[in-house]
Amino acid sequence: MAERPEDLNLPNAVITRIIKEALPDGVNISKEARSAISRAASVFVLYATSCANNFAMKGKRKTLNASDVLSAMEEMEFQRFITPLKEALEAYRREQKGKKEASEQKKKDKDKKTDSEEQDRSRDEDNDEDEERIEEEQNEEDEVDN
Amino acid sequence: MADVAVGKDKCGEQRLVSLPLSRIRVIMKSSPEVSSINQEALVLTAKATELFVQYLATYSYRHGSGKEKKALTYSDLANTAEESETFQFLAVHRSYEACPPKLHTERSALRHMNLFPSDGRINSICASSAE
Numbered sequence: 001m002a003e004r005p006e007d008l009n010l011p012n013a014v015i016t017r018i019i020k021e022a023l024p025d026g027v028n029i030s031k032e033a034r035s036a037i038s039r040a041a042s043v044f045v046l047y048a049t050s051c052a053n054n055f056a057m058k059g060k061r062k063t064l065n066a067s068d069v070l071s072a073m074e075e076m077e078f079q080r081f082i083t084p085l086k087e088a089l090e091a092y093r094r095e096q097k098g099k100k101e102a103s104e105q106k107k108k109d110k111d112k113k114t115d116s117e118e119q120d121r122s123r124d125e126d127n128d129e130d131e132e133r134i135e136e137e138q139n140e141e142d143e144v145d146n
Numbered sequence: 147m148a149d150v151a152v153g154k155d156k157c158g159e160q161r162l163v164s165l166p167l168s169r170i171r172v173i174m175k176s177s178p179e180v181s182s183i184n185q186e187a188l189v190l191t192a193k194a195t196e197l198f199v200q201y202l203a204t205y206s207y208r209h210g211s212g213k214e215k216k217a218l219t220y221s222d223l224a225n226t227a228e229e230s231e232t233f234q235f236l237a238v239h240r241s242y243e244a245c246p247p248k249l250h251t252e253r254s255a256l257r258h259m260n261l262f263p264s265d266g267r268i269n270s271i272c273a274s275s276a277e
Contacts, residue, residue, distance in 0.1 A: 007172055007176075008172070008173050008176060009169075010165060010166075010169055010170075010173075010195075011165075011166065011169070014164050014165055014166070015199060017164070018164065018165075018196055018199045018200060018203075019199060019200075019203045019218075021200075022199070022200035022203045022204050023203055023204060023207055023218065024216075026216055027207065027216050027217060027218060028215075028216060028217040028218070029203075029217070029218045030217065030218065030219050030220060032219070032220035033206075033218045033219055033220050033222065033223055036220055036223045036224075037199055037202055037203060037223065040198075040199075040202055040223070040227075040233075040236050041195050041198060041199050041202075042173055043235070043236060044194075044195055044198045045170060045173045045174060045191060045195055046173060046174075046176070046177060047235055048191055048194060048195075049173075049174045049177045049180060049191065050177055050179075052187065052191075053177065053179055053180050057179075062181040062182060063181065063182045063183065063184050063187075064174075064180065064182070064183045064184060064187040065184050065186060065187050066184070066186040066187055066190050068187060069187050069190040069191055069194065070190070073194060076235075077231075077232055078194070078197075078198070078201075078232070080197075080201070081194050081197045081198075081201075084193070084197060085190055085193055085194060085197070088162055088163075088189070088190065088193045089186060089189075089190060091162055092162055092186065092189050093186075095162070
């Protein structure tokens with residue numbers, strides 16, 4: 001299946017910002033340099049994916065997981081990435097745990113309120129709207145079209 | 147997954163990753179032998195890619211001739227791909243055998259990408275003679 005070239009490119013604005021933040025102030029980045037870095041980043045993703053997939057297959061798994069990606073970095077000789085990646089993974093897991101607990105708590109609160117509905121009807125309506133908005137936001141973030 | 151172009155989310159917290167996960171996922175899935183990717187792997191790949199961009203840019207700048215002019219140029223990057231072992235996978239070689247084995251299966255996707263030709267001309271990676 002042929003991919004259109006633009007499908008495999010990363011957004012210029014984000015790439016440019018990452019480069020600018022990494023380099024000293026006032027350094028000019030040519031358009032060709034920026035474009036080349038962007039393409040290199042896409043190649044990196046492919047290379048990392050292929051490498052990570054080898055580790056998944058070794059483990060007889062069909063789904064790539066975090067440890068496969070970390071092993072790939074080692075294999076590709078980007079050991080310097082491993083510590084910041086592990087930190088990012090921890091932060092991500094904490095964030096996910098926080099979200100899960102928050103939505104479970106809201107569910108508990110909602111159940112409690114249904115019991116005392118007659119007394120607090122108007123307040124419930126406000127809270128339901130908040131819950132719906134937060135749930136919508138969470139659903140957007142959790143959506144993974146595997 | 148919504149595309150994230152800025153570093154802050156609705157609550158003003160620093161997002162873990164600035165590159166859009168949806169796009170990273172598209173690139174990963176273009177790899178034929180990959181079945182599925184768990185969310186953590188996706189986040190880590192995106193983060194690794196950011197680290198890679200930073201590393202490639204700073205390495206090329208430090209080692210490149212553009213440094214005197216306070217500029218990062220294409221040739222700085224081409225030199226990095228040629229001379230650095232770490233970044234060698236970015237260099238384009240004419241002979242098919244010179245391509246890292248891991249990239250062979252991504253030929254079709256990579257054919258659209260022009261990277262750093264060793265002979266100075268724009269060329270596709272893993273030259274079409276391999277087909």
